[in-house]
Amino acid sequence: MKITTKKKKFTNPLYLESGRILEPYELMYETYGKLNSDKSNVIVVCHALTGSHHCAGHYEGERKAGWWDDMIGDGKTIDTSRYFIICVNVLGSCFGSTGPMSLEYPSFKPFRFKFPVVTIKDMVKAQKILFDSLGIYKAKVVIGGSMGGMQSLVFGVEYPKFAEEIVVLASTYATQPWAIAFNKVSREAIIRDPDFKDGYYSKEDVEKKKFSGLSIGRMNGYISYLSPNSMEEKFGRKHVETDGLYELFGRFQIERYLDYNGYNFPKWFDPLSYLYITKAINIFDVASNYDSLEEAFGKIEANLTLISFEGDMLFLPKEMQVIEDSMKKIGKEEIVTHHLIKSDYGHDAFLVELGKFDFYIQRILNE
Amino acid sequence: MKITTKKKKFTNPLYLESGRILEPYELMYETYGKLNSDKSNVIVVCHALTGSHHCAGHYEGERKAGWWDDMIGDGKTIDTSRYFIICVNVLGSCFGSTGPMSLEYPSFKPFRFKFPVVTIKDMVKAQKILFDSLGIYKAKVVIGGSMGGMQSLVFGVEYPKFAEEIVVLASTYATQPWAIAFNKVSREAIIRDPDFKDGYYSKEDVEKKKFSGLSIGRMNGYISYLSPNSMEEKFGRKHVETDGLYELFGRFQIERYLDYNGYNFPKWFDPLSYLYITKAINIFDVASNYDSLEEAFGKIEANLTLISFEGDMLFLPKEMQVIEDSMKKIGKEEIVTHHLIKSDYGHDAFLVELGKFDFYIQRILNE
Numbered sequence: 001m002k003i004t005t006k007k008k009k010f011t012n013p014l015y016l017e018s019g020r021i022l023e024p025y026e027l028m029y030e031t032y033g034k035l036n037s038d039k040s041n042v043i044v045v046c047h048a049l050t051g052s053h054h055c056a057g058h059y060e061g062e063r064k065a066g067w068w069d070d071m072i073g074d075g076k077t078i079d080t081s082r083y084f085i086i087c088v089n090v091l092g093s094c095f096g097s098t099g100p101m102s103l104e105y106p107s108f109k110p111f112r113f114k115f116p117v118v119t120i121k122d123m124v125k126a127q128k129i130l131f132d133s134l135g136i137y138k139a140k141v142v143i144g145g146s147m148g149g150m151q152s153l154v155f156g157v158e159y160p161k162f163a164e165e166i167v168v169l170a171s172t173y174a175t176q177p178w179a180i181a182f183n184k185v186s187r188e189a190i191i192r193d194p195d196f197k198d199g200y201y202s203k204e205d206v207e208k209k210k211f212s213g214l215s216i217g218r219m220n221g222y223i224s225y226l227s228p229n230s231m232e233e234k235f236g237r238k239h240v241e242t243d244g245l246y247e248l249f250g251r252f253q254i255e256r257y258l259d260y261n262g263y264n265f266p267k268w269f270d271p272l273s274y275l276y277i278t279k280a281i282n283i284f285d286v287a288s289n290y291d292s293l294e295e296a297f298g299k300i301e302a303n304l305t306l307i308s309f310e311g312d313m314l315f316l317p318k319e320m321q322v323i324e325d326s327m328k329k330i331g332k333e334e335i336v337t338h339h340l341i342k343s344d345y346g347h348d349a350f351l352v353e354l355g356k357f358d359f360y361i362q363r364i365l366n367e
Numbered sequence: 368m369k370i371t372t373k374k375k376k377f378t379n380p381l382y383l384e385s386g387r388i389l390e391p392y393e394l395m396y397e398t399y400g401k402l403n404s405d406k407s408n409v410i411v412v413c414h415a416l417t418g419s420h421h422c423a424g425h426y427e428g429e430r431k432a433g434w435w436d437d438m439i440g441d442g443k444t445i446d447t448s449r450y451f452i453i454c455v456n457v458l459g460s461c462f463g464s465t466g467p468m469s470l471e472y473p474s475f476k477p478f479r480f481k482f483p484v485v486t487i488k489d490m491v492k493a494q495k496i497l498f499d500s501l502g503i504y505k506a507k508v509v510i511g512g513s514m515g516g517m518q519s520l521v522f523g524v525e526y527p528k529f530a531e532e533i534v535v536l537a538s539t540y541a542t543q544p545w546a547i548a549f550n551k552v553s554r555e556a557i558i559r560d561p562d563f564k565d566g567y568y569s570k571e572d573v574e575k576k577k578f579s580g581l582s583i584g585r586m587n588g589y590i591s592y593l594s595p596n597s598m599e600e601k602f603g604r605k606h607v608e609t610d611g612l613y614e615l616f617g618r619f620q621i622e623r624y625l626d627y628n629g630y631n632f633p634k635w636f637d638p639l640s641y642l643y644i645t646k647a648i649n650i651f652d653v654a655s656n657y658d659s660l661e662e663a664f665g666k667i668e669a670n671l672t673l674i675s676f677e678g679d680m681l682f683l684p685k686e687m688q689v690i691e692d693s694m695k696k697i698g699k700e701e702i703v704t705h706h707l708i709k710s711d712y713g714h715d716a717f718l719v720e721l722g723k724f725d726f727y728i729q730r731i732l733n734e
Contacts (some may be wrong), residue, residue, distance in 0.1 A: 018613035086628065117613040177598035177621035178590075182624045185587045188629070192579045194561050212559045220587060223545075228683055231544035237652065246385035246484040248646055254544035255551045262555070277652045279615055284602065316595055 001073055001080045003057045004031045005098055008133065011104065014126055014208070020116035024105060027130050028089040028096025029053050032072065033080035036137075042136055043078055044127070044163070045087040046144030046151035049221075049277050050269055052095035055087040057082070070354050078365070079360040082142070088130060090123040090151075092277050094270035097126075101270055112199050112272060120147070120284045124154040125307075128162070141364065142302075145169035146315065147349035150284050153304075153323070157286055164365045165364050169307040169350040171355075172319040173293060173326075174285035179314055183278040186217030190271045199272060206270070207224055214271050215262035227311040227346030293326040295296040298326070304339040305364060307357050308351070313346040368447045370424045371398045374463055375500065381458075381493055387483035391440055391472060395456040395463025396420050399439065400447035409503055410445055411494070411530070412454040413511030413518035416644050417636055417682075419462035422454045423447070437721050438624050444725040445732070450507070455497060457490040457518075459639035459644050464493075468637055472706075479566050487514070487651045491521045495529070505529065508731065509669075512536035512717035513682065516646070517651050520671075520690070524653055527668040532731050536674040536717040536724075539686040540660060540693075541652035546681055549591045550645040553584030557638045566639060573637070581638050582629035589628055592676040594713030660693040667694070672731060673705040674717070674724050681714040720723060 006029055013023035023141025030053040044067065056072035058065050072078040072085055087130050089097040092115070099114035105223065131137070142163040143154040149243070156166035172179075190196055193213025195205055205211075221293045235254040243250035290296040304327065308320035317340055327336035341356050349356070373396060380390035397420040402408065412422050412435065423439035425432050439452055440444040450710050456464040459482070467482035483683070498504070509530040511519040516538025523533035539546075544710050557563055560580025562572055572578075602621040610617035657663040671694065675687035694703035711715045718725070 020613075113615065117615055174604060176595060177602045177619065178595035180619050181586075181590050181593075181598060181621050181625060184625050185583060185590065188583050188586060189556060192560075192583065216552060216555050216559065216583070219548075219555060223548050223552065226548075228543060228545035231548060235544045237541060237544065245650055246387075246629065248480065248484055248642060252544065252649065253548050254548050257553050258548060275615060282619065283612055 001032055002034075002056050003059070005029075005053070006031075008130060010129065010133075014122070014129070015252055016116055016122045017119045018117055022091070022098065022116060022118075022244055025091065025098040025126070026096070027091070027098075027126060028053070029130065030066075030087050032085040033083050035340060039136060039138065039355040040140065041083045042139040043083045043085045044131075044139045044142040044155070044354045045072065045078075046127075046142065046148035046155075047087060047090065048144070048146035048148050049281065051148065052093065053089040053097075054095070056085070067351065071358065071361075077354070077361050078143075083365075086131070086136070088127045090147075090277070091126050092123070092273060092280060094273040100271070100272035100276050104168050115272070115276060117279050117283075118276065119280055120150045120157065121154050121288075123280065124151050126156065128155075128159055140165070141165040141167060143167035143169070143361070144171075146171055146347065147281055149315075150281070150286070153286050155207070156300045156302050156304060157296050158299075160299050163302045165305065166300070167305045167307065167361065167364065168301045168320070168323070170309055170312050170315055170347055171212045171280065172284075172315040173323050174287065175282055176316075176319060178316075179224070180282045182220060183282055184316065185220045187275055187278055189213040189216035189220070190274055193271070196271055201271070209267040211266040211271050214266045214269065214274060217274060218265035219258040219262040222258055224314040225346055225348040227313050227344060229311055229344035233344070253272075294321070294330045297323070297326050297332065298330055298337070300332065302335070303364070304332075304336045306336070306339070307360060309341045309343045309345065309347070309349040309353075311344045312347045312349065368399055368424050369401075369684070372420070373398075375497060377496065377500075379491070383483055383489045384486045385484055389458070389465065389485075391485060392465040392493070393457065393463070393469070394458075394465075394493060396497060397422070397433075399423055399452040400450050402451040404449075406505065407507065408450045409506040410450045410452045411417070411450055411498075411506045411509040411522070412439065412445075413494075413509065413515035413522075414454060414457065415513035415515050416513070417632075418459065418515070420454045420456040420464075421462070423452070434718065438725065438728075444721070444728050445510075450732075453498070455494045457514075457644070458485045458493050459490070459640060459647060461640040466605070466637070467639035467643050482639070482643060484643065484646055484650075486610060486647055487517045488521050488525065488655075490647065491518050491525065494518075495522075495526055506531070508532040508534060510534035510536075510728070511538075511692070513538055513714065514648055517653070520653050522565050523667045523669050523671060524663050525666075527678060530669045532672065533667070533669045533688070534672045534674065534728065534731065535687070537676055537679050537682055539651075539682040539715055540690050541654065542649055543683075543686060546591070547649045547681075549587060549681065550576050550649055552587045554642055554645055556580040556583035556587070557641055560638070563638055568638070576634040578633040578638050581633045581636065584641060585632035586625040586629040589625055591681040592715040594680050594711060594712055596678055596711035600711070645695065660689070661697045664690070664693050664699065665697055667699065667702070669702070670731070671699075671703045673703070673729065674708060674727060675705070676708045676710045676712065676714070676716040676720075678711045679714045679716065722725050
């Protein structure tokens with residue numbers, strides 16, 4: 001499988017939902033497979049909060065594969081020998097696309113808080129501009145989970161001619177207070193971290209890779225990505241063997257697991273990006289510029305497949321149900337399908353329990 | 368209703384589960400109503416993580432009532448004109464009973480990390496010693512929710528002759544990794560707070576009432592005390608009117624609510640106590656000194672009433688179900704009753720949705 005990673009610069013202004021303008025801006029993206037002659041084999045993959053354009057394969061010398069490598073590759077469900085897959089790092093992120101730590105033109109200093117709040121719709125708009133610039137005007141499928149699912153849904157509503165198939169996993173039509181509350185805790189931990197320096201952290205601070213607020217935010221995030229059942233199955237009440245049960249800081253294995261993931265997170269993610277992307281998630285409402293959900297969904301022409309997970313503690317299956325119900329209410333039962341997957345894993349099931357739903361995606365691709 | 372608040376000092380050593388010894392120690396407690404001549408009207412109320420001995424009525428000049436004032440008082444469900452109610456501040460807490468910021472004998476410096484880890488069983492043991500010293504050898508009812516429910520259950524197992532009725536609300540037989548994970552985030556936020564000064568915070572630090580780690584911990588706690596449904600009902604996606612939707616720090620109402628509760632928490636709670644009490648909760652396992660749950664529950668002689676709440680996101684109803692099932696397995700179906708309350712509120716239902724279960728408690732008291 002050939003991996004191509006590119007960055008594209010745009011000098012035209014990007015008009016954002018907020019009324020603010022981003023100019024110039026860059027988008028980092030990755031492609032796999034080969035675009036066929038009639039450009040009919042495009043699959044767009046949208047990433048989640050801490051994801052990136054690197055969704056499959058290994059970079060040279062890299063131990064860890066892209067974030068959906070079990071799904072995407074030669075001979076895999078999303079088959080890179082048949083399809084041309086493209087995944088774009090979202091605006092506001094920290095993997096190459098323009099974000100709060102990018103240098104602002106013409107001062108060439110990091111934006112920091114001068115970076116505009118971008119919305120999910122802004123992220124999608126920028127991707128659409130990139131695709132246009134690449135001569136790609138149609139996609140077979142747009143697919144994504146969590147925040148990627150929000151983007152997918154927006155593609156369906158705002159660019160109804162773009163994709164034949166929209167696939168939304170473990171996501172929502174509008175972020176509910178439960179998810180906003182989880183983000184709140186992470187955001188507060190980041191802001192109150194002295195190393196964050198009120199957003200004016202230096203290159204050296206970043207190199208230390210020790211933003212403890214970001215670590216706490218990650219631990220908190222992990223609670224919402226897992227579930228009571230998956231934690232019980234994976235950790236139960238097992239204690240770290242070398243820690244004392246009556247030591248104040250003795251740890252259960254679930255605690256060590258959170259420590260590990262919290263500790264590593266600042267090595268690869270940026271605190272300001274975390275603030276901006278969670279903001280985009282919090283204010284996401286697919287119907288924000290419409291009178292109703294039904295009016296928004298009235299625009300959808302693609303087949304819409306919803307895949308939700310019973311144990312998802314972040315975006316509850318009933319939120320996906322609202323999408324299905326709204327589609328049916330406006331007579332679109334022919335083009336909406338909702339699969340509720342039996343899973344205890346939690347929100348991250350869309351990343352790890354592929355065997356429970358990949359056949360639905362296969363079916364879509366073989367239609 | 369007469370409120371009597373007292374502190375009692377014990378000079379005999381308290382032998383803790385860890386093998387460590389607390390000597391001397393003090394217990395703060397509060398009583399309501401009058402002990403009758405044959406001492407047959409005692410009700411013991413056990414408090415939760417951030418609760419105290421002050422469970423009912425108003426202190427002079429106090430705006431806020433005790434934490435279960437809707438339940439306890441003259442003519443209320445737990446009727447102080449009929450019963451003698453006693454509620455003890457647990458060891459490790461910060462409302463007068465010996466805890467990590469108490470002065471250690473004979474140095475008269477705060478214990479801080481020298482304070483021993485106490486367990487739920489230790490908390491109960493100390494209460495039992497207090498009751499003995501007051502000449503109270505029997506209780507009509509021992510009742511508590513959340514961590515108070517753990518104490519209640521331990522009273523039933525460890526002192527089977529003490530109470531006629533044990534009532535456990537919104538609690539568990541052993542803390543599961545999901546709850547431990549929530550505690551973990553709060554504990555990390557506390558520990559990494561620079562004002563915490565690695566536990567060596569000064570009197571002045573305390574007076575500033577601004578431990579930001581404790582604030583974050585409280586926000587995180589609130590997520591687990593509420594539920595997706597209660598947040599949707601109470602806040603939905605309502606935004607703070609004066610905040611901009613595209614302001615990076617513009618807030619939804621759920622965020623303002625968390626801010627408010629987070630901000631206030633350090634005014635009345637101590638960070639070291641939070642670490643010690645969450646530790647006691649994390650390591651709670653009613654069967655820890657037994658071969659099995661069934662062996663532990665085999666000791667119970669009192670009637671055991673379990674009240675769980677469908678929407679409880681901290682201690683799930685299925686954990687209470689385990690208690691019921693274990694009791695039935697050993698032939699104690701006659702003395703166990705489990706009421707699963709239809710409620711979307713979440714864990715805090717035991718504090719706020721009294722109308723949904725108080726009649727069960729009335730029934731117990733009128734038997």
